[in-house]
Amino acid sequence: MTMADLPGATTTTTEPSADGRTASPDVPSVADASVAAATTPSQQFSARSGRRAVSSLRRTVTSVWRLWFFAVILVCWWFLSADSTNTFFPPLKNILTQLWDLWVLGDARSQLWSSLEHFAVGYVIAGVGGVLIGALLWKFHRVGDAVSPVLYFIYVIPTAALLPAIMAIMGIGASMQITIIVLAAIWPTLLNTLDGMRGTDPIKIDTARAMHLSSTRTVWTVVLPGAMPQIMAGLRHSLQIGVIMMVVSELVASESGIGFFILEAQQRFAITDMWTGIIVLALIGSLLTFLFILIERVVLAWYLGARAVEQKG
Amino acid sequence: MRVLDSRWFKLTARLLVVAAVLGLWQYIAVSGVLGKDAFPTMTGTMAELGRELQTADLWQAVWDTVRGWGLGLLIGCSSAIVVGTLLGLNRFAYLSGIPVIEFLKTVPVIAILPLAIVVWGASLEMKVFLVAFGVFWPLTIQVIYGVRAVDPVVRDTAITLRLRGLRKFVGVTLPSAAPFIATGLRIAAAVGLILAVIAELIGGAPGLGLSILTSVNAGPSRLPATYAFILVTGIAGVAVTSLFAYAERRLLHWHESQRNTASRAA
């Protein structure tokens, strides 16, 4: 079993999706799961309608309009819970008021910053490390091959299970949390980088040789750009895992952070407070992913464009 | 460099690496380099593992984990496939539903854990809920995507062959969606296991995670057991991912992506 066989390893832009085992030719076919799942349906939709040409105002209006269902759900939640006496599901109104009091007016925000700091450090290390190690494992493929069973094993251990081990070594504190985040988040990026680089179209390699590119140059101008869609997908998956691990590490052993806030509120039976924490966490998670998608759209503009062209059939 | 690429050399290299890692572990534990008592010895852990494998406790824990994982997966995946298909087939539903689902997909499932604990306590139900919830959103998106992303040429061929309705769904849409669904299922299986372990480790639901937690709390004397459980969890992870990957390869052997791998390996 090689690293290339690692299931769930590769995902092209977006989802913890795609087949990933495909050697995606440069403008991959829609029939290719890894490719087609490459962008979110809304990205797909945008690309397909050639929306780059449409004014951004019109785009905003249409996006807002499409949120009707979302709005409906919120409204339903509001009214259904309005008279709720259930401890576990307090009225939405109360939750939102508390949210405002604690997080906007109050000082609960400081909990958030400490979490995000750990996350940021952990994610950057995981991202950079993942790409570097992935690239190295690609370059020295024999080493990659020899090391792959061990890496595979560590990859599939649910990282939460490693918590005790990490805690034993590093105690409780920032470095432990960052280590957990790195350990869990590095894999999608690493595996995707490796697989993306491996999947370089052989015709491009031939072209590079025919144009007398040195091997370093070939990596920079041909292999890496070609692997970018997959690397970005890995980075996105790493982002999501990083957020989860940030919270997990706080739930287990921490004195601060949003995970700690939620847990503490739950232990105090301050359910409304707990809900505010959950909502804030949800918002942060989606905000980060949203930011990532924006960056992805810029970095992979060529890829989205090429796929849109091909999709028209 | 032929010899370096031969099969037996690769196998030996891999075995050497595994042996080296195990050796390193032993060294770290014995020398106390990373802190005394932080690590049990490798040999001690292996012995403990052997012991545990013979007790009912370990297997009960494995069963508990698998049970929660399996049920959660079943509920989450079947709902995702149903909802995803319905949304995928209807354009309006798709456009309306996508913002909601995509938003919810980015929500870290872990945020729900405290809520689930509060509602169900440290139980199987809590675990099943967490797994199902965590698996539902990304898989739904996968299914929607698969149902919608039919190759334009295949789509046009279906039209010229006058395939409509159920025939078209079964003959064209489903097979086209199959790789996406398969990938989604494979990921769901892995994610589900992670969530199950988290539910046990942090939420206290019975299973391997709880076993790990209990032995951690029992102190340094039970350290080998802790690591033994961690290893078992890892093996479970390997088993799950391999199983799904294998199933996917067999069932989808006809698909381009599988064929590519074969030709690339050649």
Added chain:
Amino acid sequence: MTYSQSVTSGATESGAEPVLSVRSLRKAYNVGRPTEKLAIGDVSFDVAKGEFVCVVGPSGAGKTTMLRCLSGLLPPTTGEVRFEGRKLQAVPDRLSVVFQDYSRSLFPWLTVNRNVAVPLKVAGVAKKEREARIQEVLHAVGLGDVGKSYPWQLSGGMQQRVAIARALAHQPDMLLMDEPFASVDAQTRFDLEDLILRVRHELDITVVLVTHDIDEAVYLADRVVVLTGAPSTVAEIVDVPLDRPRNQLSTRSSQTFGQLRSHLMRLVTSH
């Protein structure tokens, strides 16, 4: 009138050293294993400076394999290939290759300008001169104003022109082309054929073009090398004494064209 000309010495008619010299080229895959397959049996021919040589053969004759051996991308099993007198080690500097599948050969993450710039950067050409040359070569292939577009925004024919421009950017001595017009429609094919003839004439480069299209081979070439099926050998080298400049209408309807065409057809189909 004799149609064929056998390969004798390394010297060409004019007495100059041939640009490309192939001697007893033999290529086998999976050597030593039970799946060993001999793609090229024994191929020898020369290409003189400024010549346009087409290589034809039946399907599966190993034409692409041969082109890869000629370019230095693939080492031969036995025999040798000499470019400008020197034995091939890697792809020589003064040689360019145009592949059949332009959509996979061009880099989709680079604009047309940047795609064409790649070989110039490798050759170390300074920025100002680079830009001038890019414009020059794009104009030469008839793509004056698409520099800022991405390849996938262009039609198939235009993409192949970009690939040709990229191959010509650093002014090579020889151009190797692997069925370059097979993936475009017939009308575009005629345009591209005329393009390559014009470019060859203007830049005075040597061209070796592999094709399965016999009409194309006769239309373009000075000489046509006919390969047999695998394991390929040279069945015959056919001289094409048609006047230049060639014209899609008049040349193709001439009697000589028809005769050459049937002769080649007979050769290819009989093997």
